[in-house]
Amino acid sequence: MYSLWIANKNYSSWSLRVWVLMQTLEIPFEEHLEQFDGVGSTSTFVNFSPSGKVPCLHDGQLRLWDSLAITEYLAESHPLVWPATLEARAWARCASAEMHSGFSVLRNHCPMSCGLRVQLRNTPKALHRDIERIENLWHEGHTLFGGPYLAGSAFTAVDAFFAPVIFRFQTYGLPLSNIAQKYVAHMLGLPAMKSWYNAALKETWRETEHETEVQALALKITDLRKG
Numbered sequence: 642m643y644s645l646w647i648a649n650k651n652y653s654s655w656s657l658r659v660w661v662l663m664q665t666l667e668i669p670f671e672e673h674l675e676q677f678d679g680v681g682s683t684s685t686f687v688n689f690s691p692s693g694k695v696p697c698l699h700d701g702q703l704r705l706w707d708s709l710a711i712t713e714y715l716a717e718s719h720p721l722v723w724p725a726t727l728e729a730r731a732w733a734r735c736a737s738a739e740m741h742s743g744f745s746v747l748r749n750h751c752p753m754s755c756g757l758r759v760q761l762r763n764t765p766k767a768l769h770r771d772i773e774r775i776e777n778l779w780h781e782g783h784t785l786f787g788g789p790y791l792a793g794s795a796f797t798a799v800d801a802f803f804a805p806v807i808f809r810f811q812t813y814g815l816p817l818s819n820i821a822q823k824y825v826a827h828m829l830g831l832p833a834m835k836s837w838y839n840a841a842l843k844e845t846w847r848e849t850e851h852e853t854e855v856q857a858l859a860l861k862i863t864d865l866r867k868g
């Protein structure tokens with residue numbers, strides 16, 4: 642059986658991608674959740690992940706330490722990871738790769754913190770550009786493949802890659818087009834997304850670095866987390 646190493650569900654956006662993918666496609670795995678321990682997470686995370694980062698998938702002696710590489714590895718034995726048709730598969734791979742290597746302004750300006758509802762102190766133009774590009778991608782996916790998921794009627798890896806953006810949009814209350822709002826609502830209703838979110842709300846530990854990062858960027862409206 643696979644073992645998946647992840648970090649705090651409230652904060653760990655990269656962990657969420659692989660976790661939600663495996664849960665939704667019913668690929669069995671054993672979950673290992675390690676808390677972020679501040680600036681030096683790497684010092685303890687190297688015990689199970691060669692890069693000192695999560696997610697890290699263990700399959701026997703194999704260690705896979707990057708969400709995109711893990712996704713491609715899983716796709717070799719689980720055909721439902723990517724869409725069934727060549728066109729949808731190619732589009733899904735492009736959109737996932739763009740998410741994997743881009744959108745740094747959204748990533749840096751709106752760090753994931755599932756349980757918070759906040760209002761940004763300022764919204765730079767570059768953030769609007771990232772949001773607009775995401776909305777265009779989502780519109781394109783729905784137009785080309787008919788929805789309700791990004792590459793058609795089935796949940797695939799491309800939805801998993803945008804899963805952290807769903808929680809970011811919820812936390813920061815960013816204004817979205819109707820199609821984007823509909824997709825966000827659909828994703829928030831996915832059993833695996835609900836299960837991750839509920840677990841995130843139950844986490845009582847806080848990591849100072851993540852907390853101060855959000856505080857510097859936004860005004861807190863509500864904290865729905867326990868404790």
Ligand SMILES: N[C@@H](CCC(=O)N[C@@H](CS)C(=O)NCC(=O)O)C(=O)O
Nearest residue numbers: 653654655682683694695696707708
């Ligand atoms: N490219 C990696 C990035 C993974 C990553 O940055 N993970 C963060 C958590 S969400 C991490 O492990 N941070 C710990 C640290 O930097 O010490 C992936 O796709 O998996």
